Amino acid sequence: MDVLFLSRLQFAVTAAFHFLFVPMTLGVVVLVAFMQTLWYKTGEEYWLKLTKFFGKLFLINFAIGVVTGISLEFQFGMNWSAYSKYVGDIFGVPLAIEATAAFFLESVFLGLWIFGWDKISKRVHLLSIWLVAIGSNLSALWILFANAFMQNPVGYKIAEGRVELTDFAAFMLNPYGWVKFFHTIFAAYCVGAFFVMGISAYHILKKRNVEAFSKSFKLASYFCAFSALMVFVFGDFHAKDISKYQPSKFAAMESVWETQKGAGYPILVLPDESGEKNTVEALKIPYMLSILATYDPFGEVKGLKEFPKEERPPVFLTFASFRAMVGLGFLFIALSLLSVWLSWKNKLENPVFLKIMIFSIPLPYLAMQLGWIVAEVGRQPWAVYGLLKTAQAVSPNLSVSQVLFSLAGYFIVYSFLGFAGFYLMFKNAVKGIEN
């Protein structure tokens, strides 16, 4: 165990934990804002109750999401000081803007929303939840552009032994950033929508407040169907960007070893990393892989052998995570379309369907985590693709005992937070709307 390994483990654990709460925040806040808007427009009592009910679950989730975010910003300096020194001229910019232009909006107006019931006008109160939604979505934009720079660096020059920003417009127009933003944000909407649908399904199944929960189910199902389709569309764009800008990641995602043109897409694949081949490759759809990578059936797909061994990401983990994520993505489209159809036909009372929806709540969370494994493990061995390796990014002055201490501390505190947070969400979700 060295400082590099422990720092990577710590960042992975703390980022993954933080990202259990972030997508739910991004998705549910928009749905709660819609519910409150519907109450504002229609005056129907059930929209108010739903706003408060899902609002409470959102706040429990938000509390843990917000406090676990700071440790990620600080870790760049604490554990990755060589990285921070090398790319801070660029990478610090979106982080600073995120805090100034997004976090304040989110945090200040969330305080107003929580404590403003009956104290401020309904209009300003409604405005406050929308500002929270805008703030949290904007924060996602900035942090994903920071990440996009690590994946596809643009708008920079190398001077004085570091990376310097030369073109802020180019940084903001990074195609990788926009596609990544929309892919991630719509995926987060699916997390929020499945959460609302699953909990609504539970109460419909228990025949409690069926009228209200049918409404929230319907709202979330439309939101989810649109979002799930958008995740697919932007996922496809994303794959093309990856094959263009990060060919080694693309090759690992699809476990392609040899560079080929007019490549087919094998449905069954089992990679053999040490043998540099696939043990199983079956049910090939002709030309499909080339189309996925380039739009062109005869387009070239680079294979892993194109890259020296020390510049390839871990193949199996990247490949398996990608396949599982894509499979889940298709499942979400199917389930959300089915949900739309059933709630449109007012046929939600099917217990099997409702149970499926309840047990589907964790699946979009899982898909999100898998997506980040593809993004971050697939970028290895690079911290900034093509510019700086992860091994060069770590703080030179840390000792193993320091990082072990913090890792153990995070483990203890986050276990407690995770337990407390999910327990309270579960308890309040099951309790339902109080009359």
Add this chain to the structure above:
Amino acid sequence: MEFFQVLWYVLWSVLWIAYFATDGFDLGAGMAMNFISSNDSQKRAVINAVGPFWDGNEVWLITAGGATFAAFPSAYAYMFSWLYIPLFLLLISLIIRGVSFELRGKTEIKKIWDIFIFAGSFFASFLLGAAFGNLWAGIPVGPQGYLGGLLGLLNFSGILTGISLTVFFCFHGLLWLLHKIEGNFKEIIYSKAKLFWYITVFCLALFLIFLPLSKNPNFQKNSFSGWLCVLFYALSAISLISVKKALDRGFVFLSFLLSFIFIIFWAAGGFAGQYPNLIPSNLDPVFNTTAFNSSSSLYTLKIMSAVALIFVPIVIAYQIWVYKLLNHKINPEDPSTLHY
């Protein structure tokens, strides 16, 4: 180039000062909560008094961190990796405190959250004070980096500043609670605040007598920034004395504002005194990390200046607006004023 480096030294200081002056009162209220309350509704009153604001206040810390990263990347890299353990403990303190404010009201067991609120607020305040006390006094930075070791911050200047900031925040928090809370509980807070004023004055006096900056070999007494430093410390002392006058006459909100100004000037004194060093070395000035040798490129500083000049005023404006909108009083005996 130099203009923007100086500007960012100033902005960097302003962001830290804004953090101290705003989050200071909710950290202080968090520390005071268990000691001034005799029942659960009084504790709830304290939490409701800071509940809407603590998170927005804490964003000043994230912004200060982000601004250090963007404007002075190598200072960010050194400061955060050299002070690894103290920063980790600061993060854990802030995590357990924030989550306790939010979750305490949603659970049956209150004890553990009460301990977290105190411990998180106390350690966060003390560690911030200890860290800046060390920066003001200068830290042992040699050719191989920081030589202070694991407990390097716990020297005289660090402990003095840590305790001082903890006391200042407690006082600041009591004044905020005095402004927000009414009923019998207000009388209790009022008497504690009056008492705490003496402790605060005592700490400020100790701090100024054993001034950490006086140990800093880089402190330039006869320079513009040196004179500013003296001026700021003088103004902070005057502000603290005026708090007492306002408090005695019952101008509660004014006394809070004066304490706000007191903390601003106190912190500003330190930042003026350490200028232009972000991380002063007390071994040899060659190893100082300054605004001039650690800054980002001119282009990045310009972009960041535009961002700061547009957004910081907007943020301050809506933060004040929200404070005004939530200007209602809280009474522990009136459950309708207790939300959490």
